[in-house]
Amino acid sequence: MAYQIFEMADGQRVALYAQGNSIFSCLLPFMRGMTPAEVKADYLAHLSAAVFRDTVCYVYENLEHKVVIDTLGASPARILLSDGTGGYGFENLQLVVRENGLYLFYQVRRKGEKAGLYVCMPYRENVWGTVFEGEDGSWQVELLAAEGQTQLLCLDRRGGRLRLYDWQQDAEFVQRRFMEEAAHEKQVEALKASWQEEKALLESGKEELQAEAMAKLGEFQQEKEERMIQCRKEYESRVERLRTEYEGKLSQCREGYEAQLERAKQQYNELAQTAVKLQQIGRKWRDKYFGRSEEKENV
Secondary structure (H helix, E strand, C coil), rough: CCCCCECCCCCEEEEEEECCCEEEEEECCCCCCCCCCCCCCEEEEEEEEEEEEEEEEEEEECCCCCCEEEEEECCCCCCEECCCCCCCCEEEEECCCCCCCCEEEEEEEEECCCCCEEECCEEEEEEEEEEEECCCCEEEEEEEEEEEEEEEEEEECCCCEEEEEEEEEEEEEECCCCHHHHHHHHHHHHHHHHHHHHHHHHHHHHHHHHHHHHHHHHHHHHHHHHHHHHHHHHHHHHHHHHHHHHHHHHHHHHHHHHHHHHHHHHHHHHHHHHHHHEEEEEEEEHHHHHHHHHHHHHH
């Protein structure tokens, strides 16, 4: 029981799966209490589904060995293929949407014959085609977009073989041949030889590159040392200039302080001399006036 899950345009997710002879569908997420809806009760094998025009379309082989297409909408079911009286068997039903069309790829097998891969459009009765015939295997198809056109990749799930076709019209396919093994080995050998040649050139140029790198490194080291010497000289010159300026300013300050100190000493001496003179004058005045008063009192 394999689930096929589809997301619709409104964001709703739908699951479709087969169990026993029934096909069921349900909405996701599946809540407790919900019951899947049985949409078919005559299922035999080969269920395939796709979203086409915002509707889930599905095909299957019923118990009467007929291939039926139906939808989860209101469209009626249709019988697309029937085994008839030729003993045909249908395998690997695959619905594919390309641009605005819905396609059914299927294999037909008759007793004693190899299966081929065929295509039809379920909703266009006049479109039927053959991809290839006479190739046994279980073929799965996949659409590819390359070089501005659609390609059909066919993979044999049993044998691992690949086939590639340009999908040109509704049911017209042109095979693209893969490179044969001998040509592939020849191309690989040519690539190996080219790689060995490039490797030899790289090895020969490696020493030159190393020598050039060492030379540039030596030049860089020399330039670095020269810059360091120049920076050291500039630094020493600047330090010497600043030291000279500092010593000059310090000398000027010292001379100014000494001159101020000398002036202060001179002013102090002048004041001291003035004080001595004032003392002498004071004594004279005292002796002159106060000395006579004392003489009169004694008389």
